[in-house]
Amino acid sequence: MSLARPVPVWFGPDESPLFGVFHAPEETTRGVIVLCPPLGREYTYSHSTFVQLATLLTTLGFAVLRFDYRSTGDSFERIEGGEAASGFERDIGFAVEYVRSLGTAPVGIVGMRLGANFASARRGFEPVDAAVLWDPCPTGRSFLREQRALGLFAVVLKSGDDADPLDFPGFKLSPEMSDEISSLDFMESDLGPIAKDGLANRVLLLTRTERVADRKLADRFDLPNVEHREVPGQPKLLNVHDDWPVVPTEGLATIAEWLDKVMPRSSPGIAVPTRSEVTAQVSTNGLGSSADQGAQTALVRERGVRLGPGGLFAIETEGETGGSDPVCVFVSVANEHRVGPGRLWVQLSRRLAAEGFRCVRFDVNGFGDSPPRSGGPVQPVRSVTAIDDVLDVARAVSPEDPGNVVLFGLCSSGYQVLEAALSLLPRGVCALNPSIVFHPPEVTSGGRMDVRRRFCVPEDLALAGARDSRAVRWFKRRLPTPTTKVSHRLWSVVGFFRNGPGARLGNLAQAGTEVLLICNDHEIQPFLESGVSAVRRPELKARLHIEVIHTLNHGLLPSRDREQVTELILDYVLTRFRTQRSS
């Protein structure tokens, strides 16, 4: 394993360190830019935008620090009630203090959405040379209401009397965090701290063109040291529904050009950091957004590594005294980076490391901090190269016996771990809502389906249409339930003999792999229709653990779903692998 630039770093309070990635330019550094991300789903959507911005700025001679606030991304949890309880605003202070500890270079800040609001408070750091406030939220409360409404309108979150008002799609806040965000207000509060000698000598405010609130915001920011521009692209980056976020290239160019203009051309330089390992305490109960002081804790060690021939970026987690096999491998989901849905991979890695397991969470090629294969273009998420990534990582983390791993994935990576498992025959595989019904990209572009795809059920729109046709619905309504049950059973047996995905799960169990499949009642169907219920032998059924949770959200966006899945996974790993290991 070798570590290449950009360098993963940890900084801030020892008891709850912040994670960052430090990008250094090829030659001398003219300044350091700290990138402050948004929160929640906006953080996830903007991750690749921040990676691209960092890369762009390094070409102009800037060093760049990207980082995650505590209790978000790869950073450790805040410890409420403890000395490290200070908030998001203070985390930016830790980041600025950290880059200033590396040398005397000028410092700039770019904050997007709530990141801009947090930065403006300038908590815990001296004024910087330049700051970009990129699409800030008019108020913190408006952000929380929008996120909550999005979850409720999309029927991702539960409404009603027992609804949790601190649960948002893909993130859950502690009451302290919610209060902190709710107190942010650019519309009414005094903007004095942003004026000259407050936040920065020069400030660039970037707003959207289409929002009324943004026009009011721009009026409020009519200050001598503030330039204002409107930038397109934010809706396609952040207001995504079924589409994927699009990197706002015009916004990136505007920021790079402005920083190039206002930041000094030369500086005494900085020392490029090398710290790529950290030890910190984690809570061993619950998956809260912060750790309670006095909760049961354990020490875990994390380090950034590059794995396989492609140099895939990963974070390895193990207990204070090391970790042993099987290695738990968590695969990044769809186009997102390695943290998993609502940070589930981060939290599971730490929980399992505290139990003595070695864990690795990684970015598939072309996403997060992993480069595309062979320097080529980013492949589609469902490209077979992501299956190869899983195999490469297994070989890298367990070179003596690549099968001595337990693979974890959700959605597209749920599919990838199943495909990789058929080649590796690992100790275990856990697929959450695996997407196995789709058009493979090689088929879409006119080719034949790759032979490595054995779980994929090519989506046949014509058949899907027929299944939902008026005639079929008419028969379904009139046929008595026992008849449909018999028919379903018949199809299942046919699927078994055709070696469909259900039967493939049986193959894995037969080879000795402990399989855990967790699905909602929709996503279990392709397995039910293709032979999984025909797996009858008791020793196989014991290794084939299927959990159907009726209302499970596909992306595990509600915290309740993540908690349910966590319990199942911990039970699966601890009962099936810890016992085997100690015996």
Next chain:
Amino acid sequence: MLEEHARLVVDVAELSDDDDLFRLGMTSHASVRVMLALEDEFGVEFPEHMLRRGTFESIASIRQSITELLDTTSGD
């Protein structure tokens, strides 16, 4: 307001009061934009129990919710 924020696939002028706006292309993000624009326009705030699809699914349901909110506000 719907024309500006709802991003429907049909001409807003042709909508009937009961047409399902979500079926006509309004996404969750668009419905949040409609909600914020309504709040701006009428000086109201939709409480948590009204933050559901049903509130914004048609012109009729939006009208009813706004009326309810304005009545509550004027009664305070």
